[in-house]
Amino acid sequence: MRIKDIAKLAGVSPATVSRVMNNNGYVKDEKREAVLKVIKEVDYQPNSIAKSLKNQKSHMLGVIVPKISTETASRVVSGVTEVAKAHGYQVLIANTDLDIEEEINYLKFLSNKSVDGIVMMGTEITDRHLEVMDKLTVPIVILGQEVFGYTSIIHNDYEASYQMTAYLISQGHKAIAFIGVSEKDKAVGVIRKNGYLDCIKDHGLEVDEELMAIGDFDIDTGYQMMNKVLEKKIPTAVYAVTDHLAIGATHALLDKGYRVPEDVSVVGIGDIKLAEYLNPPLTTVHYTFKTSGKMAAEVVFDLIHRVRTKGECLMTTFELKKRASVKNIR
Amino acid sequence: MRIKDIAKLAGVSPATVSRVMNNNGYVKDEKREAVLKVIKEVDYQPNSIAKSLKNQKSHMLGVIVPKISTETASRVVSGVTEVAKAHGYQVLIANTDLDIEEEINYLKFLSNKSVDGIVMMGTEITDRHLEVMDKLTVPIVILGQEVFGYTSIIHNDYEASYQMTAYLISQGHKAIAFIGVSEKDKAVGVIRKNGYLDCIKDHGLEVDEELMAIGDFDIDTGYQMMNKVLEKKIPTAVYAVTDHLAIGATHALLDKGYRVPEDVSVVGIGDIKLAEYLNPPLTTVHYTFKTSGKMAAEVVFDLIHRVRTKGECLMTTFELKKRASVKNIR
DNA sequence: TATGAATGTGAAATCGATTTCAGTTATTTC
DNA sequence: GAAATAACTGAAATCGATTTCACATTCATA
CATH class of the missing domain: 1.10.260.40 (lambda repressor-like DNA-binding domains)
Structure with a gap:
C-alpha cells in the first residue's frame, strides 16, 4: 500500500x-x-524510508556501545531508548565488542544520514576517533569520557574515587590495595586512580606500589590481581575500580582463607544490580547509568534542535553505598 | 556529497x-x-536511506525485547548484533518495558518496510499479537515462546525444569518449595511449573500447594514468596524458576535464620553472570541466551533468503550447573 | 457587486540512489 | 570486410513520500 x-x-x-x-x-x-x-x-x-529520504531525517538515534551484554551498557541503552521513544525516535544499536576499528566504522556508517544523532559510550578515544568525529555532520554526545570540543557526559569519577578512598581511611584503613585498569581508559584507568592517589597523599599516607595492580575489566582479572598483591602484602582494605573486579578480589581473598570484611574490607565502583545481594553486600558507588543514558539522549535532541551548543561537559551524580563489606578497624 | x-x-x-x-x-x-x-x-x-528506498531493503533487523536492561535480553541482543554484523546488517532496538501495547505498536511500526526481519523476545503472546503478526510481510522469529504457525526458538524449559527437580530429589529432598511466576508467560509460568509438577508426581511424591507460590519476576518477589511459604511449611529445598527469584528466596531464608544450603537448599534457572559468585554459588540451569540470539538472527536471515520455511520450532540446549547451594541430605 | 484574502486541490519536482533502455564503440567471427 | 557479438555509457524512469506552484473556489469586506 x-x-x-x-x-x-x-x-x-x-x-x-x-x-x-x-x-x-x-x-x-x-x-x-x-x-x-x-x-x-x-x-x-x-513507508518510513521514503519519508526519511524526503524529509532528510531518519528519526533514528545511533548508540555505540562497547559491549551491550554488560549491565552498564544495557542500562544506558535502556535510558536512551526511553527518551528516544518519547521523541518518536528509534534506536539503532552499534555493538563494537571493544573493537576500536569497529567503533570508527560505525561512526562513519552512522554519519552518512542514517541517524539524526549519536550517543557513544566511550572507552578509549584515539586520534583516529577524533579525525572521524571531526567530519561528522550529525550531533554526537560522548558518555563516560571527557573529550575536548565535543559534548560529553561524565560520571564524577575523580570525586567518587576520592570519597571512596576517604571513606576507607575514615574507617581506620591505612594499607589500602588498589586494583585498577589500563590507562587507555581515561575515566576508569586514569581518573579513578588519581582520585585514589590524591586522597592517600592528602591524608598523609604513603603510596605503596606493591599494593597496586592493573589489569582488565573482568571478574577473573580481579581474582588474579588480588592474588598478585597478596603475594607481597596483606592490605586491610581493597579498593577495586569496578564491582566486578571487587567480586574477583573478594573470591581471591576467601580462597586464601581471609574473611571479608573481618580480615580485609573490599569496595568497588558501579553498584551492579547484585551488589547488595552479594555476601557480604558490597560497598560501592552508585552511578545512575540509566539516567546518564537518558541525559545523553536529551542532550542529543537538544543538539539536533539547536537549543544547545556543542562542546559542553556535563557531570552526573553518584552516591556512596555503604554496605557490610567494609569493617571499621579504628 | x-x-x-x-x-x-x-x-x-x-x-x-x-x-x-x-x-x-x-x-x-x-x-x-x-x-x-x-x-x-x-x-x-x-546515502543508505536512498539505497534502501530503491533496493527495497533496509539492511536492518528489528529486535523487540521486553526490557533491555536485563541480563537475558542484553545477551540475546548481543548475539543478534553479532550475526547481523556478519551479514552487513544493523540492529534496531525496540524496548517495550513489558508493555503489551508497545509490543504491538512496534510490530506494526517495524513491519512497514523499515526492517527486513524481526526477532521478538516473547513473554506473553496475545490474540492481538497474532492478529498483527498475521499481517506482517517481513519474517519474524519468536524467541522464548512457542507460537503455532510462526518460527519459534525455545529453551527446553520443560526438560530443564524436570531435570532440576529430579536433581533435588536425587539429593534426598522431598519437601521442595516452588516459586514461580504468572501463567501469562507460557514458557516460564506454565512449562517450568509443569516440569516441576510432573517430576514430583513421577517420583511418587505428593504435590503440596502450601509449598508453592506465584509472583513477579524480581528479586523482591522472591523474598516475599519465600516468606509466604515459610509461614506454613519449612521445605528442605527451594526451586525458584529464575535466578533472581532464587536470590530473593535465599535472602528471606537467611533473614529468618536458616542457613543455605545446610538447612535449606536453593536452586534457580537462568545462570546469570553472578550466579557462580554468589555465596553460596547458585545451582542453576545455564541457557545460552547469546547463542539463542545468534540462532534467532541466523534463522531470520534464512527466512529472508527463503532457504527455510515459516513455522518451525527449534530448541536450544541447556546445562545443569551444580554448585554449592544444594546439599545432599540423603 | 467588485476585490482581495483565505481556503482548497492536484500536477509535477524533489530527495539520492539504482537500473532499464537505447545507443555507441570495440572486438570477434566467418 | 561485413556481420554478429561483446563491452561500455548516459538519459531517464523508478522507489514512496513531501512540497511548491499554479490555479480554482469560497468567503469577507468595502
Whole structure:
C-alpha cells in the first residue's frame, strides 16, 4: 500500500493524503474524512524510508556501545531508548565488542544520514576517533569520557574515587590495595586512580606500589590481581575500580582463607544490580547509568534542535553505598 | 556529497558511479579508477536511506525485547548484533518495558518496510499479537515462546525444569518449595511449573500447594514468596524458576535464620553472570541466551533468503550447573 | 457587486540512489 | 570486410513520500 493507492481509493491526489497524514495545509473536511476512513480501513502505514529520504531525517538515534551484554551498557541503552521513544525516535544499536576499528566504522556508517544523532559510550578515544568525529555532520554526545570540543557526559569519577578512598581511611584503613585498569581508559584507568592517589597523599599516607595492580575489566582479572598483591602484602582494605573486579578480589581473598570484611574490607565502583545481594553486600558507588543514558539522549535532541551548543561537559551524580563489606578497624 | 557530485568530479554519469560502487555492469578500467579515486579522495559514503528506498531493503533487523536492561535480553541482543554484523546488517532496538501495547505498536511500526526481519523476545503472546503478526510481510522469529504457525526458538524449559527437580530429589529432598511466576508467560509460568509438577508426581511424591507460590519476576518477589511459604511449611529445598527469584528466596531464608544450603537448599534457572559468585554459588540451569540470539538472527536471515520455511520450532540446549547451594541430605 | 484574502486541490519536482533502455564503440567471427 | 557479438555509457524512469506552484473556489469586506 502506497500513498498513491490510498489517494485513488479516497478519490483524491497523493498530495491531499499527505496533507491529511501530516496535518498541514488546507483540506476540506469531507475529503479529510474520506482519506482517514481509507487509512483506517486498510491500516495504512507510510513507508518510513521514503519519508526519511524526503524529509532528510531518519528519526533514528545511533548508540555505540562497547559491549551491550554488560549491565552498564544495557542500562544506558535502556535510558536512551526511553527518551528516544518519547521523541518518536528509534534506536539503532552499534555493538563494537571493544573493537576500536569497529567503533570508527560505525561512526562513519552512522554519519552518512542514517541517524539524526549519536550517543557513544566511550572507552578509549584515539586520534583516529577524533579525525572521524571531526567530519561528522550529525550531533554526537560522548558518555563516560571527557573529550575536548565535543559534548560529553561524565560520571564524577575523580570525586567518587576520592570519597571512596576517604571513606576507607575514615574507617581506620591505612594499607589500602588498589586494583585498577589500563590507562587507555581515561575515566576508569586514569581518573579513578588519581582520585585514589590524591586522597592517600592528602591524608598523609604513603603510596605503596606493591599494593597496586592493573589489569582488565573482568571478574577473573580481579581474582588474579588480588592474588598478585597478596603475594607481597596483606592490605586491610581493597579498593577495586569496578564491582566486578571487587567480586574477583573478594573470591581471591576467601580462597586464601581471609574473611571479608573481618580480615580485609573490599569496595568497588558501579553498584551492579547484585551488589547488595552479594555476601557480604558490597560497598560501592552508585552511578545512575540509566539516567546518564537518558541525559545523553536529551542532550542529543537538544543538539539536533539547536537549543544547545556543542562542546559542553556535563557531570552526573553518584552516591556512596555503604554496605557490610567494609569493617571499621579504628 | 551525492552520487551526482562524484559523477561530475570523475567526469562520468551517476550510472557509472553506481556500477563501480556495486561492482555490476561494464565499466572501462580507466573510468573505474577515476571514480574510485574520487570516492577515496572525498571519502564518499552513499546515502543508505536512498539505497534502501530503491533496493527495497533496509539492511536492518528489528529486535523487540521486553526490557533491555536485563541480563537475558542484553545477551540475546548481543548475539543478534553479532550475526547481523556478519551479514552487513544493523540492529534496531525496540524496548517495550513489558508493555503489551508497545509490543504491538512496534510490530506494526517495524513491519512497514523499515526492517527486513524481526526477532521478538516473547513473554506473553496475545490474540492481538497474532492478529498483527498475521499481517506482517517481513519474517519474524519468536524467541522464548512457542507460537503455532510462526518460527519459534525455545529453551527446553520443560526438560530443564524436570531435570532440576529430579536433581533435588536425587539429593534426598522431598519437601521442595516452588516459586514461580504468572501463567501469562507460557514458557516460564506454565512449562517450568509443569516440569516441576510432573517430576514430583513421577517420583511418587505428593504435590503440596502450601509449598508453592506465584509472583513477579524480581528479586523482591522472591523474598516475599519465600516468606509466604515459610509461614506454613519449612521445605528442605527451594526451586525458584529464575535466578533472581532464587536470590530473593535465599535472602528471606537467611533473614529468618536458616542457613543455605545446610538447612535449606536453593536452586534457580537462568545462570546469570553472578550466579557462580554468589555465596553460596547458585545451582542453576545455564541457557545460552547469546547463542539463542545468534540462532534467532541466523534463522531470520534464512527466512529472508527463503532457504527455510515459516513455522518451525527449534530448541536450544541447556546445562545443569551444580554448585554449592544444594546439599545432599540423603 | 467588485476585490482581495483565505481556503482548497492536484500536477509535477524533489530527495539520492539504482537500473532499464537505447545507443555507441570495440572486438570477434566467418 | 561485413556481420554478429561483446563491452561500455548516459538519459531517464523508478522507489514512496513531501512540497511548491499554479490555479480554482469560497468567503469577507468595502
